[in-house]
């Protein structure tokens with residue numbers, strides 16, 4: 001799966017974003033280590049704080065399908081510069097994959113590539129690290 005293919009999927013799913021409050025639609029595609037892809041969009045709510053980012057919805061879709069090991073996240077937004085995943089999403093991504101490549105692109109095609117380790121260098125780790133429940 002190429003970056004171009006992943007970005008095309010994120011761009012396509014972005015059109016299904018539910019963002020009536022911010023008007024900022026986000027599409028994400030998450031590539032598993034095994035080569036499967038799960039997509040997500042932001043889903044907003046009248047109670048604004050309940051809005052969920054595209055990245056976390058992609059993680060949820062993957063986890064529901066039994067997939068927890070991720071290689072790459074791509075995100076597409078309509079902004080002048082590419083936007084990085086928010087802090088909450090960084091923590092949620094870290095839960096499952098530390099070596100994650102992150103590719104963000106604007107609708108106009110401006111692209112930026114980084115890693116989760118760079119975005120999230122000092123994560124919170126559970127006081128029960130290594131004791132995750134079933």
Ligand code: THU
Nearest residue numbers: 022024026042053054084085086
């Ligand atoms: N949003 C995402 O979906 N991903 C991000 O990385 C940052 C923000 C969404 C949340 C909200 O629906 C809208 O963008 C504006 O913040």
